[in-house]
Amino acid sequence: ASSSLMAALGRPFSLGMLYDCRQDSLIPGKALKSPNLIPQPNSEFEIVASESTEDKSSALNVQASLKASFLAGLVEVEGSAKYLNDCKISKNQARVTLKYKTTTKYQELSMRHLGRDNVKHPYVFDKGIATHVVKGILYGAQAFFVFDREVSEKEDHKDIEGSLKVMIQQIPGLVLQGQDSLQLTETDTANVQNFSCKFHGDFNLQRHPVSFQDAIEVYQSLPTLLGANGENAVPVKVWLMPLKILDSAAAQLVRQISIRLVMEVQSVLEVFSELEMRCNDAMKNSTTQxxxxxxxxxxxxxxxxxxxxxxxQRTLAEKLPSIRGGKEEEAVLAEVLKMRHSSPFNNKNLSEWMSCKEREINIIEALTDMMKNTKIVTSRYALDKEILSAEHAVCFAFTSLEDDEPYLSDLSKYLKETPEIWNTMRQKSKLFNAFGEIDMDNNISFLIAGLANEKKKGASIHLYKEGSLFSESFEPPSKPEKPAVSDTTHNCVTVRISPPGLGTENITHYSVEYCVSGEDDWQQMTVLTYKIHHKEGFKIPYSFTIIHNEDFPHKFFSSEVFFFKRRVRQIISRLFMSDKLACEIDAVCLVIQASFPGPKLSYRYVFDSMLKLFDEDVAENIRIVVTSADDELPPVLEVIKSSKFPCPKTDSVYRSINM
Structure with a gap:
């Protein structure tokens, strides 16, 4: 990765200093050494007539990524960069800014100075403290003279700014022409008296300018304030080189924030700055007073x-370093902006409320202006005093000024909502979406509704069965992990399935599909597990588990039966070989439906092959479990009795279970 250019913004950079681009923070006390020095003198001035964040950032050469950190409050600016924080407090202000910039020298580190061995604290590579090193610095200084003038209702805002701009453009010419003051007309002199000036600069001034004439004097002195050899210059621009070039173990900037999202963040904050100005103007209005x-x-x-x-801004300060470091995706920031648009603090609602208040003020002002020689009382106390001091009093009352403002209540309520509620809603929505993507059952309808529930703040997932609410806290199973192969033989693969992270209690079975390599035909083998727990009153004096392969052997050919038989033998053999599993088997059980017509050849073949694993007297330990049975004697028992199937023929071994 190549070096990147960044504005210093008054921060105390030094050559070889380490820097973390994830948080846009300097790492103090950890530097390289031995720079090369290149003189680079230059001076320039510029008129800035716009108050937008974009134009201010451009005047200071602030790129999108650093601007995002500034907007989030991650970067504390100093010196001339404090101009970024200087915003108008009223829309009735005319403002024009004069920028002065000078450069003196450029310092850089050559590649022989760069290397892990030259870092004073090498552990920064292993601990991931920094991402970049300051490879080059351009020294100089900048200054911003911010001229403001209050504009009355009778004056034209653009005309005032235009005349202000014309006069300010003459200031840089004074230095070149050696003049002490501007040649102004009487009208210009009168206008100048109303100008105020604020100074933001990298120069050490004994006295900051507050007037137009003060600004002229300070501007003339700026070239001498850097010192004879530029010793008072400060970093203006820095060049950063990724530490990854020096050592692969160093932390790195995984991704930058896209310009589109930075512009959206900027727009949001500019909306609040605009609202602040409108609110300030409304508060200062005489009618409001x-x-x-x-x-x-x-x-x-x-x-x-x-x-x-x-x-x-606090949320931005948390998310930006996490996204840049690769811990979170940029979509997280997009979600923050999306939530803002859907909240009561969206642009439309905020602007409409403010417009309504401005209109209310204008209406009241117009009505009170119509009522000549009428005293306005500002409080209940003042009203009582007036009506008690007169024999008769007639009062025009604005009766709705103290009405409740539902929108203000909504704003307050929104701010009091805990982050946990939003996190729950976000998590539930992601889980819901993921379940909808992996669930292919056409009998399931996925719906969204607004349902009040005081117990489930934010959101919950409801499960309905046959039209009735089955659960209002349904946790859909998350997507399971990819099956892993735990054992492989020349003709068999054992697949291990890990349960999903969420919703395991709602999983009844798994389905595994297999396909012969080179073919497109996928087959499914479904395995169901039934746990029968013993309860008092049961005829069966024990608990047991039924593992049911419903596909076997209906879809198997003779060769498949052969391999299945071998697999069963392997499983049973492994069962006895492990000292942590069963040491003996009390019974072998055949599960069969009550209406089963009779054991097929494939059933008998597999069952006989399993019996050969045990002693010859195992027939006495065979048990029959009949499913789908009623209170009558299952017909299948007569079939078994008449066959030569090896099992006891006494009544005590027959058990029926309805499943």
């Missing part, structure tokens, strides 16, 4: 938005 009921709701709205924004 006169009717504190409106201000109370606006304040609550602003606090809820701020709380959600912080929670959103």
């Amino acid at each position: 006169q009717f504190p009921q409106i201000g109370k709701k606006l304040k609550a709205f602003g606090e809820l938005c701020s709380e959600y924004k912080l929670e959103f």
Whole structure:
């Protein structure tokens, strides 16, 4: 992987320092040594008239990945990069920014300086502390002069910004022409008095500018503040090289966050910045000051938005390093954004509520302006004072200002929802989807519905049988692991099936299909297990297990019977050879249906072959279990009695079970 370029953002980089691109964090105290030095003097200026995150990031050369970390709060910016955090607090602000940038030198490490042996703390490779090393640094400094002016309702916002931009563009020319001040008209001078200035820079100023004239003086002094030899310069850009190039054991950046998702995250946070400005403007409105009921709701709205924004950023700060390190897929971030769109904090609902409040303020303002010479009282206390001091009083009352706001309640309730509920809903939905994909039974309908259930917060999976609710906490079996071969002989393969991670209690049987190599015809052998537990009152004085292969021997030819017989003999032999399993067999059992017409040749062949494994007197220990029997004597018993099948013929050995 090649080196990557990154903005320093006022962070204290040093050449050879280690860096973790997963969290965009510096690893202090762990560096390489011996740089090469290349002088690189340059100066430039730029006018920034936009307040968007995109344009601010562009002014500081911040790429998408680093921007995502900044938006998530993973990166603390310093110096000139604090400009990223300087947002307008009102839509009535006209703002234009002047950027100054200068570079002095470039330092880099040659390949002979790079290597595991030159790292002061080699354990960083084994412990995965860092992903990159700082290979090169461009030194210099940047400064941003942010000029603001309040725009009244009678003024045109674009005109004010335009005139401000024209005047600011003249400032860099002062340095080149050696002038001390701008030549301004009386109108321009009047406008300049209303400008305020904020400074964000990498320079050590004795006094920060607060006015337009202050900004001119500071701008003129900037070239001298770096020192005669540029000793006061700071890192402006850094070049990072993956540690994986030096040592394969080093941690690496598995994936970057896609630009599309970074732009979505940026859009979400810009929406909240826009709402914050609108809320601030509404709070400062004179009508809001006169009717504190409106201000109370606006304040609550602003606090809820701020709380959600912080929670959103906290989630980003958790997910970004995990995705970059390969522990989670990028789809996790997409899901976070999707949840936001489906929450009460979506763009449409937030903007509509704010628009309704702005309209309410405008209506009240228009109505109160119509009522000339009418005093507005701002509280119940003030109203009582007025009506008690007059013989008669007539009051126009706005009766709905204190009505409950269901939407604010929804926002508050959403923020109080525990993460466990969302995690449960996400887990249940994934389990539901996975079960729908692996279950091929056409008799199952998969449905989605809204069903109230106080006991099951978030979501639950209901199972219905024949129209009735069978379980409201159904856990579908997850997809089982791939069967593994545990034993192989020249004519037999033993397959071991591991149970799935979830829903094992709802599994009744497994089906295994097999196919001869080179053929397309898959066959299925289904094995069912029945556990018969002894209970008081049973005629059978013990518990036992029935293992039923319902395909045998109906689908078997003579050769298959032969191999099946051999397999049975192997299993029984292995049973006796293991000291952890059975040491003796008390009985051999034949399971047969009550209406069975008689033992077929294939049945008799296999059963006789198994009897040969035991002593000759095993016939006395053969038991018959008859299934699908009623209270009458099963017809199959007469068939067995009349045949030469080896088994006792006394009544005590016949047991019937309805299954």
